Amino acid sequence: MPSLSNHQQTNLLLPPHCRPKTRCSLGNFAGFANSSGSQRKALKNSGRYSRLVHVRVQTTRQNPAMTTKHGDVKIFEGIQDLTTSLADYISERADAAVKDRGSFSIALSGGSLISTMSKLYEPPYNKIIDWSKWHVFWADERVVPRNHPDSNYKLAKDGLLSKVPIIPGQVYSINDSLSADAAAEDYEFGLRQLVKTRIVDAASSSDSPKFDLILLGMGPDGHIASLFPGHPLTHEKDKWIASIKDSPKPPPERITFTFPVINSAANVAMVITGSNKADVLQKAFGEKQDTGVLPVQMVDPTEGNLVWFLDKPAASKL
Structure with a gap:
């Protein structure tokens, strides 16, 4: 990890490309109601993110900054x-x-991602x-009923969307x-229709969707979404949405975005908290790849930007 400095952050946040304004409705996607409108600070546009480019890092409460x-x-x-900074960030991306x-x-x-978005309804x-x-x-998403305690939909609905x-x-x-x-195929079919109608933007370098923002957490093993270390799905190149039936973390059956979709996003935010994430973050940010690449290390937007929101316990070993 490079040494610490006292420089302030330079944001490298790109707005998505302009696309026609269109609407569509798809019966095979379920929905419910949500609220409001976004006028926040102007988006700073200072170039495309690259893992080869060093960018400054923001810390709060006079913590030293570091370059990574x-x-x-x-x-x-x-x-x-x-949570306040994340709410600002999401609001700005939405407005742009x-x-x-x-x-x-x-x-x-x-x-824990949804709980860190709680400021949005305040x-x-x-x-x-x-x-x-x-x-x-x-x-x-876990392949369970939408009212099941394991459902990510239920978690988001109860914690934010309702x-x-x-x-x-x-x-x-x-x-x-x-x-x-079948759920993975159905979800991909619906997403493809939304890309055709530009509800979801399209990546310029591939046929993948270009989400304005993908929010991800990380497990203590370095997994993101339902892409786990050593699993063949981490190498999937063709499917946008894949199914997994042998998740090492229950429940075993899930669907997940693949890396072609994640890395086509305009913005990806990694939101990671807790001391139990410190060891894997140390490895993810380190120079050595002694036991293979973790899924979290494979997050690398090709046309967009990667932002990390870490609390001090998670970042304690960086």
């Missing part, structure tokens, strides 16, 4: 500072996307975000009556 090749890294003293394309496509994951964010322009997806007014047809959950394979 792994993207724009923000380290926070406490969870409250992290709506101004550029007339809609905002965001993909969520599970775990003032001022619940009033300034244009929730009617949001289109919400899941980067991974507290803000999103249009019902713009929240795209999986068809929970299908098998894992």
Whole structure:
């Protein structure tokens, strides 16, 4: 890890390309209601993210800053500072996307991520975000009923989406009556229709969707979404959405975005908290690859930007 400095952060956040404003509705995507509108600070545009480019890192409460090749890294003293900064960041990305394309496509994951988004349903964010322009997806989902405690949809609905007014047809959950394979195929089919109509932007260098923002957490083993260390799905090149039936973390059956989709996003935010993540983050940010590449190390947007939101315990070994 490069040495620490006292420089302030330089954001490298690119707005997505302009696309025509269109709408569609897909019966095989389920939805419910959400809320509001986004006028935040202007987006800073200072070039394309690259792992070969060193960028400065923001820390809070007078923590020293550090320079890293792994993207724009923000380290926070406490969870409250992290959640406020994350709310600012999401609000800014949403505002930029709506101004550029007339809609905002965001993909969520599970775990503790939703709790870190809690500021969004509080003032001022619940009033300034244009929730009617949001289109919400899941980067991974457990193949369980939508009212099941293991459902990422239920987690997001209970923890955020039911507290803000999103249009019902713009929240795209999986068809929970299908098998894992069929649910993955169905979700990809629906996503392809939304890319055709530009509700979700299209990557310029491939046929992949270009989400305005993908929010990801990380497991203590370095997995992201439902892409686990050593699993063949980490090398999937063709499918946008894949099924997994042997997840090492229960429940075993899931669907997940693949790396072609994750790395085509305009913005990817890694939100990682807790001291149990410190060892794997140390490895992910290190120079040595002694036991193979972790899934978290494979997050590398080709047309976009990577931002890390870390609390001090998670970043304690960097």
